[in-house]
Amino acid sequence: MRVTVWGTRGSIATPGPQTARYGGNTACVTVEGEGGTFVVLDAGTGVRLAGAAVPHSVKRIDLFLTHLHMDHIIGLGFFPPLQRPDLEVHIWGPKAAGGDLKTRLNRYLSPPLFPVRLRDVPAAVTLHEIAAAEVAIGELKVTSSFVTHPDPALGFRVASKRRAIAYLPDHEPALGAREFPAGPTWTSGHRIAAGADVLLHDSQYTASEYEERVGWGHSSIDQSVAFARQAGVGELMLFHHDPSHDDATIAALAEDAAERAGSEVMTSAAAEGRVIEL
Amino acid sequence: MAPQQQEIEIILARQLASYLATPVFLVARDGTLLFYNEAAETILGRRFTETGALSMEEWSAAWTPTDAAGSPLPSDSIPLVIALRDRCPATADFWITGHDGVRRHIDAHAFPLVGIAGSLVGAVALFWEKSA
Numbered sequence: 001m002r003v004t005v006w007g008t009r010g011s012i013a014t015p016g017p018q019t020a021r022y023g024g025n026t027a028c029v030t031v032e033g034e035g036g037t038f039v040v041l042d043a044g045t046g047v048r049l050a051g052a053a054v055p056h057s058v059k060r061i062d063l064f065l066t067h068l069h070m071d072h073i074i075g076l077g078f079f080p081p082l083q084r085p086d087l088e089v090h091i092w093g094p095k096a097a098g099g100d101l102k103t104r105l106n107r108y109l110s111p112p113l114f115p116v117r118l119r120d121v122p123a124a125v126t127l128h129e130i131a132a133a134e135v136a137i138g139e140l141k142v143t144s145s146f147v148t149h150p151d152p153a154l155g156f157r158v159a160s161k162r163r164a165i166a167y168l169p170d171h172e173p174a175l176g177a178r179e180f181p182a183g184p185t186w187t188s189g190h191r192i193a194a195g196a197d198v199l200l201h202d203s204q205y206t207a208s209e210y211e212e213r214v215g216w217g218h219s220s221i222d223q224s225v226a227f228a229r230q231a232g233v234g235e236l237m238l239f240h241h242d243p244s245h246d247d248a249t250i251a252a253l254a255e256d257a258a259e260r261a262g263s264e265v266m267t268s269a270a271a272e273g274r275v276i277e278l
Numbered sequence: 279m280a281p282q283q284q285e286i287e288i289i290l291a292r293q294l295a296s297y298l299a300t301p302v303f304l305v306a307r308d309g310t311l312l313f314y315n316e317a318a319e320t321i322l323g324r325r326f327t328e329t330g331a332l333s334m335e336e337w338s339a340a341w342t343p344t345d346a347a348g349s350p351l352p353s354d355s356i357p358l359v360i361a362l363r364d365r366c367p368a369t370a371d372f373w374i375t376g377h378d379g380v381r382r383h384i385d386a387h388a389f390p391l392v393g394i395a396g397s398l399v400g401a402v403a404l405f406w407e408k409s410a
Contacts, residue, residue: 095394131395132285146286152394176293184281186292191283 001140001160001278002032003198004053007046008270010170010204010218010240011071018246023272025049026071027169027240029200031158037138039158041167042066046272047075054081062137064144065093066169067153068104076105077114085122092142094152095129102127130154148172148188149217155192163278166196166233169240174223175215181230193231197278200270201227203238206253221253225261236261237270285399287391288312295402303403305358309334312400321384321407323376334359341374348373357388361401365390371408383408 007025015024026044030053033039040050040063047063054061061081066072081087093101102118105127109118118125131154135142143157147168155168166189173188174180184190193199203224205213210220219227221238228236238257241250254269261267284292288306292313295302301318305311311332319325322341332340334353343351351372353359360368367389375381386405393399 097394131393131397145283146394148286148290176290176297178296185284186289187283188286188289189283 001034001158001163001165003165003276003278004030004032004050005046005200005237005270005272005274006030006050007042007044007075008239008241008272009044009071010202010242012243013045013071013074014243021247021271022241022250022269025272026074027066028075029167031140031165033139033160035139037140038062039064039137039140039142041156041158042072042169043074043076043079044071045075045078048078048080051078051080051082059086060088060090062090062092062142064142064154064156065091066155066167067094067149067151068108069151069153069170070108072169073105073108077109077116082121082123082125085124087123089123089125090128091125092128092130092135092144094144094146094154095131096152101129143192145189145192147192148175150215153217155189157192157196160278164196165198165200165276165278166193166231168192168199168201170217171202172215172217172219173227174219180223181226184230187227187230189227190231193227193233195232197234198237198276199228199231199233199235200237200239202240203253203257203269204240204242209242221257222260225257225265225267228265228267229261233265235266235268237268239270241269284312285393287393287399291391291400291402301405303358303405304400305334305337305362305402306400307362307398309359309362311337318405321376321382321405322374323378323380341376344373344375346373357386358401358403361388361390361403362398365392365398 007028008023025046027042028046029041031039038058141159144154147155149170201224202219203221204218205220258267295315302315304313357368371385388403391400
């Protein structure tokens with residue numbers, strides 16, 4: 001299983017020399033199975049480069065959207081595989097009470113916000129609404145579960161027979177918890193993350209920033225480390241970097257997080273272009 | 279076996295309940311008691327940490343819901359049972375005897391927790407002690 005990070009930033013893309021090391025593109029990660037199965041997690045601005053790297057041998061792509069906030073779908077219209085008529089693109093997104101997935105995606109992918117409608121792209125696009133589910137995609141299994149974040153948002157676990165990654169880019173499991181972490185039974189996202197080899201987890205804020213943004217749907221780095229330790233993951237990658245954090249800030253925060261995590265959980269800040277072979 | 283994570287709707291319901299001054303009683307889809315808050319503790323006469331998870335049979339026996347005459351309430355007329363069975367809100371007033379031995383007249387309003395996917399994940403009862 002090969003995991004490639006294409007976009008790490010939260011909220012809004014932040015290109016520029018100050019963010020060159022960890023990246024300015026918004027959320028996108030790809031997972032390639034040993035048998036060639038190609039899974040994409042989220043369609044932030046990073047999905048443009050991810051799509052351009054899809055081998056021509058791939059005839060099916062499964063794109064899983066955690067939720068429909070703009071930083072997670074804004075790249076969808078620029079996803080090169082949508083222009084390939086030989087490709088099946090399956091888009092999986094969260095079920096919601098306020099309209100079906102097609103209607104909600106078309107709010108963005110239609111004039112006046114975007115010139116091309118999803119129904120008009122050359123690829124064969126199929127939409128799937130999911131809640132808590134387990135989906136077999138080739139040799140990979142994708143498990144989804146709703147997690148704490150404003151508007152319906154999913155977390156995903158992508159597993160091969162031997163390895164698993166957990167992807168919780170927008171997640172505030174500490175919201176309202178009297179103690180955090182509150183144990184596996186009462187912690188949002190635990191089911192997705194438990195025992196994963198790699199966890200990419202929302203780590204947008206410092207502890208002091210979080211105090212001013214409680215309920216915005218994101219975690220502090222301390223909370224992310226505590227969550228990862230409880231889940232018993234092998235490696236924590238701090239993800240969904242705050243747009244105001246430049247490379248030097250993120251590097252310092254990651255160093256501090258690694259010290260807090262100790263030897264139990266290897267910790268680093270997610271960086272665009274990183275490839276993890278599992 | 280590792281403990282199973284509760285559904286997100288149940289986790290959020292518990293978190294909300296823990297901040298409310300209104301007594302709240304939270305059960306799973308099979309009726310198992312998952313949590314009651316501090317406000318409920320004063321009416322039920324025992325801290326939740328002392329009670330822990332109880333099956334529906336256990337908790338309905340523990341507080342013995344009765345009518346005004348002291349006759350046991352049929353279990354299918356308890357609001358929480360109706361909310362789970364019929365997936366609709368239910369209201370009733372009845373008497374319970376707390377673990378402190380005090381018999382109290384309460385109003386209970388229960389509603390089902392149905393997730394986005396349409397599945398029943400549990401039910402919540404809000405209740406008050408009726409003034410004399």
